[in-house]
Amino acid sequence: MKSAVETLNPTRVRLTVEVPFEELKDSLDAAYKKINQQVTVPGFRKGKIPARVIDQRFGRGAVLEEAVNDALPKLYQSAVEEGELNPLGQPEVDITELKDNELLAFTAEVDIRPEIEIPDYSGIEVEVDAAEVADEDVDKAVEQLRERFASTSVVERAAAEGDVVKVDLEAKVDGEVLEDGVAQGVDYTIGSGELLDGIDDAVTGLEAGGTATFTSELKGGSAAGQEAEVTVTVETVSARELPELDDEFAQMASEFDTLEEMREDSRKRLAEQKKYDQATQAQEKVLDALLELIEVPVPEKLLQDEVETRKHNLVNHQLGQLGLDLASYLKMQDKTEEDFEAELKEQAEKGIRTQFVLDELVNKEKLNVSQEELTEHLMRRAQSSGMSPDQFAQAVVEGGQVPMLVGEVARGKALATVVESATVKDTNGEVVDLDDEDESENAESDETSTESADAEAETKDEAKDEAKKEDA
DSSP: OEEEEEEEETTEEEEEEEEEGGGGHHHHHHHHHHHHHHOOOTTSOTTOOOHHHHHHHHOHHHHHHHHHHHHHHHHHHHHHHHTTOOEEEEEEEEEEEEETTTEEEEEEEEEEOOOOOOOOOTTOEEEEOOOOOOHHHHHHHHHHHHHHTOEEEEOSSOOOTTOEEEEEEEEEETTEEEEEEEEEEEEEETTSOOSOTTHHHHHTTOOTTOEEEEEEEOOSSTTTTSEEEEEEEEEEEEEEEOOOSSHHHHHHHSSOSSHHHHHHHHHHHHHHHHHHHHHHHHHHHHHHHHHHHSOOOOOHHHHHHHHHHHHHHIIIIIHHHTTOOHHHHHHHHTOOHHHHHHHHHHHHHHHHHHHHHHHHHHHHTTOOOOHHHHHHHHHHHHHHHTSOHHHHHHHHHHTTOHHHHHHHHHHHHHHHHHHHHSEEEETTSOBOOOOHHHHHHHHTTOSHHHHHHHHHHHHHHHHHHHHTTTTO
């Protein structure tokens, strides 16, 4: 077999392959055997039909087609190995010549990983937020805990901001009550913004049994995006009572005996979270700085596929779970579809460039993944998926996804290596010491899926409040 490689662009090549006919013997034999099992010829037992009879009855062309289909994958793979290529995706194969008993020739165009030159990255310097915990931060954390332990009691007065009202809702569009536009016994805290726009003004001042009507745009359900006339009826009004901030509250809400001890524990936890956030921010900024140093061409077909995958996951999984469609989401974000597509393409391109660069770093730094590291990563992934480690491991093995997990861990180690060599300072000008544990835990997410995961998390945060409005 002869093969040659033609570079079409930095991310695509064309293989030209010529195969002497004698090298197709095994595939021809397999073709006759397969046809033998599929056809019946009078006077011959099944599977015992001579090759010449098959040629006469069904045509030599059918045999050649079967043989070529059998041989092509192996021939292509041999040409890839001979050319020392790293193909991405499936090739586009074109048979250019097929002469019986003489020659098979074909071309195969395929995207390949671009050759990347990793520069000296030891000079990277980034700035991150200072991991300082102010008294106001502690006050806010304690107040949030206090809110969780608030009690409510029914009162005989008009509803005011901060009260919890139990309401019935009915939404009409064009005078018709929507099938999914009725909700009863909904608890709502006035001023929280967790239901329909306009409901705060409508219920404020109403006593139990009071009714009001207002107009609001529906964010979910069958009439998402349409203006609806909503009738709200207040069943009860309850006042929220916050516990006193004293040692008794500390004993009720925590493991500590005094309020001061509880506050100090909150300060410690906040400091740990800020350090964790600081490490994450450092990794993101170091990665961005590294990508700026390297020219990374991206295969167009791979980029298109990645954009489609991200869009499918967003629309059919993240938004679908929240009861939103793409049009509602775009309206909520005040974005056009063109803006959305452009952002999605930018995220996908960065994800691909990130994977290419980190994979090259893995090779350059000769990074290996131990069984222990793989197991730890698998445990974390299982936890985030809601599956048991055994279930997740079984699904990974059955789906042939072990190499993918190994790649995730390796890329995480590659990024950690760059972060360790970079200079990270906080906004006060102090050099930040990032411990290995924070780096390894965060770094694993910095691969192709990182960008989509970030976008999905952002989508969930922004859409969470909107989803709560569906019942109306």
